[in-house]
Amino acid sequence: MIHTLSQKQRLTIVISSLLVCSGLYPQSKTKTPKKDTNPPQQNQVEVKEETPPPPTEEGQVSEKPPAQEEVDRFQDIDNKNGIVVTGSRGERRLKDSAVPTEVISRKRIEQTGARNLGEVLETQLGVNVTPSPTFSGSQVQMLGLDSKYVLFLVDGQRIAGRTNNTVDLTRFKVQNIERIEIVKGSSSALYGADAIGGVINIITRQAEKPEHYQFRATYGNGKQSNFGTQGEKNMIADVGFRNSFVAANFTGGFNQSGGYDLDPKTPSTTGNAFQDASIGGNMNFNPDGQFRVKTGFNYLNRHQQGVDSRTTGGTFDRSNATNDFLALGALEYSYGKKNLISFRGNFSRWENKYKLDQRGSDELDTKELTNEVSSQGTLQLDHEINDRHMVTAGLETFSEELESDRLRQRFAFRTRKAAFLQDEWLVTKTGVIWRIVPGVRHDLDSQFGGQTTPKIATKVDITSNLAVRASYGLGFRPPSFRELYLRFENPGVGYVVDGNDQLKPEKSRTANADVEYSPFKNWSMSFSVFRNDITNLIQYNYANRGASEFASFQLMNIQRAYTRGVELGTRVRFLKYFALELGYNHTDTKDLTTDRPLEGRALHQGNFNFFVNAPGGWEFAMRGKRLDRRPFYSNTSDFSGSSTALIDQANDPFYNQNNKVIYGKAFTLLNFRLEKKFFEGRMSAFLGVDNALNQYELTYNPIRPRFYYGGIQAQF
Incomplete structure (x- = not known):
């Protein structure tokens, strides 16, 4: 008035x-x-x-x-009160999860300046991202275990496509990632095979506003002797809308790079030149608030080129064309407060065409096709029996088919059926809050029969600032088709790699425990310990030449091995505008058959992330990690690179493979990024430098040398 x-x-x-x-x-x-x-x-x-x-x-x-109330400038980065799904296969508050889950939010992804999943994860505590030669991109290690022991999911569902048993992290572009959830340790009780080392779940972007538009363009380059003059170009776009009935989000991106070369004196190249285009989207229908229909898809088309040079004098032009497609769908019906019945399915196809062309000759030319198809269907019930028991039960079927020129029989096919059951039991509700989560899963594999994997986890909230978690579980990983039926000859280098159809599934026993303590509102600390005991570990074993002119390597089941270690982490926010994260990881591994550490694992690793969200729209990020030296042996697990050092050592009659060890050098990775926002945050400009210390090693750490970039972003 x-x-x-x-x-x-x-x-x-x-x-x-x-x-x-x-x-x-x-x-x-x-x-x-x-x-x-x-x-x-x-x-x-x-x-x-x-x-x-x-x-x-x-x-x-x-x-x-x-x-x-004071504005929390780091709320979107911390995601402390967010919802997670990976640890329990259902929506739970992060602070209530009995399984420790690490979340990388959308805001954090944007502040890293990363282009793909590998660059997002490279400074994450307890996660080691390493480049792979040729077209394997980058791979991940967790808890001392390689990428083949880590299950990768998109919106909770499996994907197809592994090169040398490795999921290439560069496949996943950041424009379609809303957040990343990481669960370390065996998760086979819920997800079955391949989850011995943990689970990385990529949650795609969903529309949250009536409408939104986002665009980003980036250009970068480095020293001309390493990168040439072409540079790297990245463009991404994201549009979406939401109303009471339907929500939709669509993303697209284009990336082009001339690659890089760590040794310009030789004809061979290190990092591949590439060009890729990607598109993804989802539509979710919610007509009455209870029944929901969800659909989604992701498609990537990528071309890569590189040059190999051999000690024999041959030079080879290699190229690779990849089509990567994933379709997702779900029907969900919710009843009561927390009850949900759902049916989810997906279809995934990964097609890879590889060509090796010898210059001046066609004697060693190679053309190879790999076509992998998988499908999965899951019927799941989440039902709250009472205020103390939340039961998750489900049936699942999975099939995979592989066609490859590297397989002795070219085609391979198998299926897996499973049933799983888990109870989240709230033992005490007042004072000290205690949760116990027992679970079990039984898989029936068409090749390897039945596998039962139980797990029990517990969480005790002693106070609102102090929580303790612990878990123990079994896991298994059946041999991949490549491990069973591989037949690969590389005459240019002089070796042969054979699979082994007598391999047994790898099995594990995993124990984890961690403590989280927040003495103050803006300061938290964590301490965790882990141990994995693996039997029937599958690794390459050097045989001998025999009557053949080539060195021979074959996959074998090693009797026993273990990985164990500790992780320390702390996060502090101070002076309103600053946030600092520090972490340390100690990982001890051993092949108990040969009494030596597992290959490529660093004993010590440290990481830090420093963020500044200052007034006036200024944002600054500094990320880094320090990796200790790593041991390598003649029976290396990767034979697709241009380097022949390990093969040469294996062929040396004076070389003692049981005792001889070569160490990759310790190195420090340091990345910087500065961003300035305009027009109430709707537009921004940014500059950055990756690998500022310019540290790399051609054979054992062929990461991209110092790289400068800049760009603009707009969102409405």
Whole structure:
């Protein structure tokens, strides 16, 4: 209501307001001015009646207006109160999860300046990302275990496509990633095979606003002798809308790079030149609030080129064309507060065409096709029996088919059926909160028969600031088709690699325990220990030449091995604008058959992330990691690179393969990024440098040398 006041009335209000603010004159005694029915006169002021402050608990009016809550500049990065799905196969609050789950939010992904999943994960605590030669991209290690022991999911569902048993992290472009959830340790009780080392679940972007648009363009380059003059170009776009009935989001991207070369003196190249285009999207229908239909797809088309040079003098141009497609679908019906019945399915196809062309000759030319198809269907029930028991039960079927020129029989096919059951039991609800989560899964593989994998996890919230978790579980990983039926000859280098159809599934026993403590609101600490005991570990074993002119390597089941270690982490926010994360990982591994550490694992690893969200739209990120030296042997697990050092050592009659070890050098990775936002955050410009210290090693750490980039981003 608006009315006019006389000069005397205005003076009375001003004096009364000053007395109220000083606490000398209770507002309850202030008289409300009467409405003036006279028309406004010149120099009169219009004032609006204000709602009085709320009363206190004693019924008195508060003497001071409530202070405005301080804006949390790092809320979108921390995601402390977010919802996670990976640890329990259902939506749970992060702080309630009995399985420790690490979440990388969308805001953190943007502040890293990363182009793909590998660059996002490279400074994550307890995660080691290493480049692979040729077209394997980058791969991950967790808890001392390679990528083949880590299950990769997109929106909770399996994907197809592994090169040398490795999922290439560069396949997953950041424009379609909303967040990443990481569960370390065996998760076979819920997800079955391949989850011995843990699970990485990529959650795709969903529309949350009535409509939104986002665009980003980046250009970068480095030293001309390493990168040439072409540079690297990245463009991504994201659009979406949401209403009460349907939500849709679509993303697209284009990336092009001339690659890089760590040794310009030779004809061979290190990092591949590439060009790729990707598109993805999802549509979710929710007609009545209970029944939901979800659909989604992702498609990547990629071309890569590189050059190999051999000690024999041959030079080879290699190229690779990949089509990567994933379709997802789900039907969900919710009833009660937390109950849900769902059916989810997916279809995944990964096609890879590889060509090796010898310059000046066609004697050693190679053309290879790899076509992998998988499909999965899951029927799952989440039912709250009472306020202490939440049961998750399900049936699952999975099939995979591989066609490859590297297989002795070219085609391979198998299926796997499974049933799983888990109970989240809230033992105590007041004071000390105690949860126990037992679970079990039984898989029936068409090649390897039945496998039962139980797990039990517990979480105790001693106080609101102190929590303890522990878990113990079994896991298994059946040999891949390549491990069973591989037949690969590389005459240019001089070796042969054979699979072994007598291989047995790898099995594991995993124990984890961790403590989380937050002594203050903006300071948290974590400490965890882990141990994996693996039997029937599958690794390459050097045989001998025999009557053949080539060195021979074959996959074998090593009797026993273990990985064990500790992780320490702390996160602190200070002076409102700054956040610092520090982490240390100690990983001890051993092949108990040969009594030596597993190959390529660093004993010590440290990481840090430093973020600044300053006034005026300025944001700064500095990320880094320090990796200790890693041991390598003649029976290396990768034979697709251009380097022949390990093969040469294996062929040396004076070489003692049981004791001889070569160490990759320790190195430090350091990345910087600075961003300035404009127009209330709707546009921004950014600059960055990756591998600022320019540290790399051609054979054992062929990462990209120092690289500068800049770009712009707009969102509406």
